[in-house]
Amino acid sequence: MVALIPWSVWIIFLPLLTGIFAFLFRGRGAQLGIVTAVGLLPPLIGLTWQVLSCGPQHYSVGGWGAPLGIDLYADGLSIIMLVMTALVGIGTTFYATGYYSPTGETKEKNHQQDPALFWSLWLLLWAALNCLFLSADVFNLYVALEFLGLSAVALVALAGGPSAVAAAMRYLLVSLLGSLSYLLGVALLYFAHGTLSLGLLAESVTSSPASFAATTLMTAGLVMKTALFPLHFWLPPAHANAPAPVSAVLSALVVKASFYLLLRLWFQVFTNTVTPSVALLLGILGVAAIFWGSVQALMAQRLKLLVAYSTVAQLGYIFLVFPLAQGKGTGFSAWCGGLYFILSHACAKAAAFLAAGTVLYGFGHDRIDELAGITQRLPVTMFAFGVAGVSLIGLPPSGGFIGKWLLLNAALAGGQWWWAIVIIIGGLLAAAYVFRFFSRAFSYVEQVPICRDVPWSMELTALALGLSAMALGIIATQPLAVMQIGAPLAGPVLTGGLP
């Protein structure tokens, strides 16, 4: 009986409904947020259990079935992304209950941000993410991308202020450009193959001019939305100027959504059209992103900007999956490494952004040079930032370490040692920008800056997310087992001697 419940429908519609209710019943946003966070757990557990016990799940909306209707589809990859969304989402929700608390002094500092609109937009964004991760139809995915894009832009704009509004504007234009490029690719695929279903396209796409053009258009659009160097220019201002909970969600989840779609298309649909040279190009751009993002993070004057540039750098690593998967017998390892990296980066980056947001909330600014000694005021938050930093650098025993380790092994076993050098140097650069901030924050000063009261929910959620990034380094077997279900690549997981 439990096996028959359409859990995926609930995973999409619960946040959709609560998002609209948050708009209708102003002032109930926080409660609706918590209802969503808690209420999503049973369907998520149910769906994960279904996928674990019976393999990938299909659901035909309207009962028509592909290709006439739209199918929902959940495999290991979807589950990983949904669980990641839920982890960060639950954290962000509890953080926001403090950040937007009506009793706090939020009004004076947080401009004129409207909590009701925040809750409505955030829950709808959550619904958009879940929609995207569960859809198996390329046009439905276009609508989901627009759904996600518009809610993300609105959330950035919510911060008010000249830089946030300008960042939102730029973000919207980039997002539209990316979606339209993707849409044209969808059109070409449809006219060449007569279907919009991912599964049917996977069977029919051969290397033809139409599928080659579709690959180019869709990859370009999605790469733009994922902010791969040199198309990253819109990300730092948008992520750095958004309200704290929004920054966390944008960096941890929203950019991963378009990357997820890229993974699906490249490894399931475009297997016959992508060439090693294009994969190599994405890898090289990834390397450039790692260096450029890290250097910019090293030079950033503001903490949130530092964290945002760190996202540019870390997104570079996940693009290494494409060239690494081309190696002989290393494909599955690269796949797992990339997914593990995405998962742990989500937790670590959300923790880092939430902690940075707490600093901004407490001290009223986030200029790194003036943050000496803040650890004396916000020890829990700084500890959370530290734990997140360990995962971002990729030190054991963090999730970031496992991700990098798998990528490293894939590089070495596939005879592509040059990527391994990049991964190691990237880790050193991350250490440099993380410690640059720590040397300020942990220094002892007599005159500690004044800090206003910070709700406990804000401090603890950042810590919890940081610790989950750590926990991912300890319980690696379960996520890896989930990643195997329905994976488009097969092969050993090259753990390189680690248990």
Next chain:
Amino acid sequence: MNISLLYSLVGLALFSLGLYGLIAYGHLLRKILAVNVMGSGAFLILVALARGWRQTSPDPVPHAMGLTGLVVAVSATALALALACRVQETTGSTQLTEDGSD
């Protein structure tokens, strides 16, 4: 040359023109106009090809997709215009500065 091919190539030209306008011009209103032209081009390709090279009645699925796209486009345009007005109100400029990072 038939009607389906003619209009799909016009759509392609509109898409490219819009893309060029979006990149080349600074004024936000112009950029938003360019995105709209780009979108019209994409929908035109979609619907022109749906007519098929010589079918008697066109395929309704791309029509539905085009209609959906049109509505999404008007939503995005409305949000973009509201943002553009707000950008001009807060920064006093109708363009985005090259480096908006700080």
Next chain:
Amino acid sequence: MRLFSAKLIIIVLLVALAGLIAWAILSLPFNGPSLRAQVFANIGHSGVSNPVTAVLLNFRGYDTLLEIVVLFLAVLGAWSLGMVQLPGPPYPAGLFLSALLRILLPAMVLTAGYLLWAGAHAPGGAFQAGAVLGGAGILLLLTEVRFASAIVSWPLRTLLSAGVLVFTGVALGSMFLGGRLLEYPRHWAGILILVIETAATLSIGVILTVLFIGGRPSEADRTLSVKSTGKRKDK
């Protein structure tokens, strides 16, 4: 000089991209595979006879549901930019204009109603009808200040979200009745589609009108609304 070369690079890249796409279009199969046959084979069960409406509200109804959410999001986005003070109407209705409006507005509402009704068997449907309704709303905003201030607070919020809520309600309701999500009970499909489209038309009309304001109407203007209750356009 530098600017010139940058433009040149953009143009070269664009021409290459356009060439690639043109090549793809020209190489498409002459009468390629499509879903056309499937749509016409199943249209008898869809509850409507206009194939586009059948695709939009039945076969691919899930897309349309999300699309109405996107439209709704545009309002949330515009509102998150803060309050706007409603300016007076730029063209206050004089004698001639108000006489014209008295004819034009009911005609537009009628057109919207017709388009909505016709959508089941002929070109038309919720989006076209909603757009005409939105046009009527914008005309009212341009000429009648009290209308603008009348549309704040909860009735407005309900109207804005009615389309999504009714659509979601039907989608989930059909699931509870033993089908799948959006699997309308066979004989009810036509009626349910009309219900969804009616709610969607209202919502789209109001959403487009509100988007024209460009921001959240300031609540301070609400005092004016008492005077102009019968003037809501959706009646």
Next chain:
Amino acid sequence: MIWSQWLFDLPLALVLLWLAWRLLTSADLFKAVVLFIAFGLLMALAWVRLQAVDIALAEAAIGAGVTGALFLSALNKINSEQQKNDKGQAETKGRNL
């Protein structure tokens, strides 16, 4: 079929392209918006030619009508704001002098 193409479709296609080009390049933004509305109306004709009457109706109402109105109102706001700014700048300049 062929004669109608040369008489109708080809000119329509060329005018669409010309309008798109003009609306992107014309120096006056108000003119650009008006051209955009004309572009939307002609697009509606193109949809009719492609037997997509549903989209033609939507384009006429949404594409040309509502979007055009949105553009005009945004242009109006931006212009009036700019005038305010210019006036403010002129005043401060006057004071400096």
